[in-house]
Amino acid sequence: MTTALLAAGCGGGGSSSNSGTGGGGGGGGTATIATPGPPNVESLIVDGGPPTLPAPSINTAFISVQVCLPGTTTCQTIDHVEIDTGSVGLRILADATDTSGATFSVPLPAETADINGSNALLAECLQFADGASWGSVNTADITLPVSGEHATNVNVQIIGAAATGGVTPPNGLCVPKAPLMQENTVATFGANGILGVGPFTNDCNDVGPCSPGAAATYYACSSASNCTITGYTASLAQQIPNPVFLFPKDNNGVIIELPGVADDGAASLTNGALVFGIGTENNNALGSATQLLADPDTGLISASLGGSQYPDSYLDSGSNGNFYSSSIAPCPSPNTVWYCPSSTVNENATLQGTNGTMAAAPFNVANADTLFMDNPAFTVFPELAGPAGCTAQLCSLDLGLPFFFGLNVYTGIENPTTGSAPYFAYISN
């Protein structure tokens, strides 16, 4: 199992570089991709996700993660764990399979809460924009198999865990109604798990306890069928942390390095890299990357595009397209989540950090229906974009995975101890 992983991740010597003709869409650009291996480079792929999915995932980047019973060698390596710079924490689906096809079954100890003198199991409902995931909070030793990065006794979420009610949570908790989806299985979630890598240190509150009611809400369960209805105030230590922040050394951010892709896409990408740490090794210096500081509470930067302002913007590897409000026509139902221009649109956005620093952000928007029809087996599409509502309350340009192709994108984790803000960075021409 380990040999196969190394072979898949370290094929070829040296680093690969990609140069293109420049321009938008992520298809051009020059980026040197670090070679997977110790001390800090994990192999990163983009493909359709676990083979059992009813439909393939698109524009989703995955790694493998080894999860162990703390202090032991009782471990399983789970493949197709999504890499998401838009969330925080390691979460594994209870029905995930490991690289040999066995169901996840490491008996991770439960995180507990003292409720009236007895131990209750800690559970969490994590909201997504399109649904919610419910699961138990457990402790694990985590090792990234190719780089060797590790952290011990880390709180993780086991989504759909039987110990806290399984796939259908008790008391109707965390069961979103249509149009939202319950995402407590691999098939409904779209991956074996998700590793949220930034840019915060905890999934709820970096500096204090987690009050129920926000996207990450914790609950205490006296049994699988009995969880507190009104939520539980989880302490700082009880929350799900950003595992990267707990690495011994390369713990202040990540760099996502994916090759450039032709305009109409690719079947898959197998030679990407997830680099841990920024400025901590000889392969992760900021160099000439433009650093865009983000708001310390929301992790947002601002953007402008074609004379319109998008004050609440961000870069997000967990978004499978670029999303923003535009006059481009959405695709006909049922693909209304994507844009379908009559011909490819070349956009030129400008991003701005809270420190005033600016960076150019060009990208292309192609007709999504045409892209899917021309290459139905592809899972990589650099020119996918779709609508996002824009209001006076909030207007955002979300640069998702398409923006990352051919560009090394840094996500800097906020440090509550030093007070340093979260940030994004990339080399902008």
Next chain:
Amino acid sequence: MKSIRSLICAILLGACGCAPALAALGGDAASVESDRASLKGALRVTERVDYAVHEIQTAAGITVREYAAPDGKVFAVTWRGPGRPDLGQLLGKYAEQLAQGPRAPHYNHHHLNIQTPEVVVQSTGRTRLFFGRAWAPALLPGNFSLNDIN
């Protein structure tokens, strides 16, 4: 008459055992208006020329705005905050309609965009910030611009 606490509870927590909210999309905002005093500032109503905006803020910091026509019917809702409201409650009968349709897996955790002739739902969110809006095209007052949904 439902108290505003049960309204917020039902919309935003979804699991407190309270009765369903009245001021869902397509529902009547009148009960929200009449309970405003008991909220001690947590509900704010802004009257505009052709519609009123009822703004509710929760303890968790989520702001929900409901747009009501002169006859009290809610034709649009927006939300912004560190989490999202229970859309099933907020969308009322439109959620039931959407539940009837085919439910293919979505695999996009940070965006949802649904457009049917009856309802449009746009939901966006990632750690620390969620926002979105929904409206019923058939209920929009005349001369109302979508740009006013803010």
